Amino acid sequence: MSQTITFQVQPGGSLRGEIRVPGDKSMSHRSIMLGSLAEGVTHVTGFLNAEDAISTLEAFRAMGVEIEGPVNGEVTIHGVGKHGLKAPEKPLYLGNSGTSMRLLSGLLAGQPFDCVLTGDKSLESRPMKRVTAPLALMGAEIITQENGTAPLHIKGKAGKLQGIHYDMPIASAQVKSCLLLAGMYAEGETSVTEPAPTRDHTERMLNGFGYPVTRQDSTARINNQGKLTATQIDVPSDISSAAFFLVGASIAPDSDVTLRHVGINPTRTGVIDILCLMGANIEVLNEREVGGEPVADLRVRSANLKGINIPEHLVPLAIDEFPVLFVAAACADGQTVLTGAEELRVKESDRIQVMADGLQILGVDAQPTKDGMVINGGGHIGAGEVESHGDHRIAMSFSIAGLRADGPITIRDCANVNTSFPEFRDLATHLGLALTSF
Numbered sequence: 396m397s398q399t400i401t402f403q404v405q406p407g408g409s410l411r412g413e414i415r416v417p418g419d420k421s422m423s424h425r426s427i428m429l430g431s432l433a434e435g436v437t438h439v440t441g442f443l444n445a446e447d448a449i450s451t452l453e454a455f456r457a458m459g460v461e462i463e464g465p466v467n468g469e470v471t472i473h474g475v476g477k478h479g480l481k482a483p484e485k486p487l488y489l490g491n492s493g494t495s496m497r498l499l500s501g502l503l504a505g506q507p508f509d510c511v512l513t514g515d516k517s518l519e520s521r522p523m524k525r526v527t528a529p530l531a532l533m534g535a536e537i538i539t540q541e542n543g544t545a546p547l548h549i550k551g552k553a554g555k556l557q558g559i560h561y562d563m564p565i566a567s568a569q570v571k572s573c574l575l576l577a578g579m580y581a582e583g584e585t586s587v588t589e590p591a592p593t594r595d596h597t598e599r600m601l602n603g604f605g606y607p608v609t610r611q612d613s614t615a616r617i618n619n620q621g622k623l624t625a626t627q628i629d630v631p632s633d634i635s636s637a638a639f640f641l642v643g644a645s646i647a648p649d650s651d652v653t654l655r656h657v658g659i660n661p662t663r664t665g666v667i668d669i670l671c672l673m674g675a676n677i678e679v680l681n682e683r684e685v686g687g688e689p690v691a692d693l694r695v696r697s698a699n700l701k702g703i704n705i706p707e708h709l710v711p712l713a714i715d716e717f718p719v720l721f722v723a724a725a726c727a728d729g730q731t732v733l734t735g736a737e738e739l740r741v742k743e744s745d746r747i748q749v750m751a752d753g754l755q756i757l758g759v760d761a762q763p764t765k766d767g768m769v770i771n772g773g774g775h776i777g778a779g780e781v782e783s784h785g786d787h788r789i790a791m792s793f794s795i796a797g798l799r800a801d802g803p804i805t806i807r808d809c810a811n812v813n814t815s816f817p818e819f820r821d822l823a824t825h826l827g828l829a830l831t832s833f
């Protein structure tokens with residue numbers, strides 16, 4: 396049970412300096428999953444030492460994988476091979492992490508043992524039918540709660556899964572990844588078509604481990620014939636964590652921040668595109684490729700942002716960045732309209748409602764809609780007390796709002812910042828944000 400943590404931000408200030416934010420959460424999860432199933436010893440650097448990634452790590456330890464670390468972002472995984480996992484002795488508790496639960500449900504559906512996946516209150520209220528329904532078409536047997544939520548009771552169906560073709564009704568990297576991981580244990584081909592591009596770290600990392608996944612247009616294909624060979628993985632900084640400072644340095648006057656070694660995989664850079672459409676001053680420097688993933692340093696300086704209609708094709712490419720983009724919109728001149736983002740309602744919190752409620756408390760004209768938000772920006776952001784509802788990204792977004800507020804902002808229920816970005820307070824204050832916690 397996490398303790399209660401409250402953040403308080405004093406108004407104003409600017410952000411200046413150079414930092415490296417922690418490792419990418421999506422890649423950290425996948426490095427543990429694939430490293431565990433590989434033959435040989437995989438070394439990971441840049442691993443995210445935060446609660447969500449640790450939930451995945453502990454789950455694999457509980458299934459008999461020897462994993463050393465993380466120490467200074469280094470993890471060593473003694474892979475057990477594709478068929479080497481052992482039955483866990485008790486339910487696997489996955490905390491707050493949707494990625495752990497949805498990817499593991501695919502990976503575990505074809506094992507020779509049963510297991511149970513549980514999580515915290517937020518995770519156990521999130522929709523799981525999106526993975527259990529297509530997995531059932533493959534022959535998996537997963538018992539959910541009546542409304543399709545976790546705990547998930549997974550009956551191991553080793554040797555009995557069948558490949559399917561699945562047209563995903565929603566653009567979800569978690570659903571795609573779940574099915575590709577199940578496809579590693581299914582007879583014949585498993586193919587997944589996505590309605591819009593979503594993050595492709597699973598496909599890239601599988602290929603990095605030597606496991607063939609092919610891609611044609613919007614369809615990814617896998618079968619059970621491959622094997623994973625241990626490798627080295629350098630996890631870049633998480634653009635979703637960098638996003639708080641991309642927005643912070645854009646909205647706070649006299650700011651100049653450089654974020655080093657950030658992953659800029661094109662399936663993740665919607666936040667840069669959206670901010671640039673709003674008039675942000677972001678330079679992408681020293682572009683390079685590290686372990687099959689593009690990386691760069693990002694320099695961001697203050698800018699006068701303007702409201703925009705956010706193009707819908709950018710929504711899946713910035714899906715976790717909308718809470719802080721709403722703060723950017725509140726500081727932008729004119730109206731910002733987001734549509735096509737109903738997925739935000741089923742994240743760690745209902746991110747449309749929770750952000751609209753908090754922005755309204757701070758005096759911002761923010762109107763939630765069924766699939767997005769309309770924000771009339773450029774007015775002032777006032778002092779106030781807002782709730783994060785235990786959602787890490789909400790807590791950090793309202794902290795950033797303090798840079799343009801005209802009074803202190805108090806944010807309740809912030810312990811879950813530790814799920815993705817435990818260093819947030821230290822790095823933010825190092826750059827100049829007047830943030831305290833108690």
Ligand SMILES: O=C(O)C1=C[C@@H](OP(=O)(O)O)[C@@H](O)[C@H](O)C1
Binds near residue numbers: 420421494
């Ligand atoms: O695959 C992943 O690592 C993730 C996919 C996204 O979820 P959806 O697949 O539900 O869009 C994202 O919101 C989540 O933080 C991480």
Ligand SMILES: C=C(OP(=O)(O)O)C(=O)O
Binds near residue numbers: 493715
């Ligand atoms: C939605 C998120 O993560 P998850 O789905 O893994 O809980 C997030 O980190 O914003």
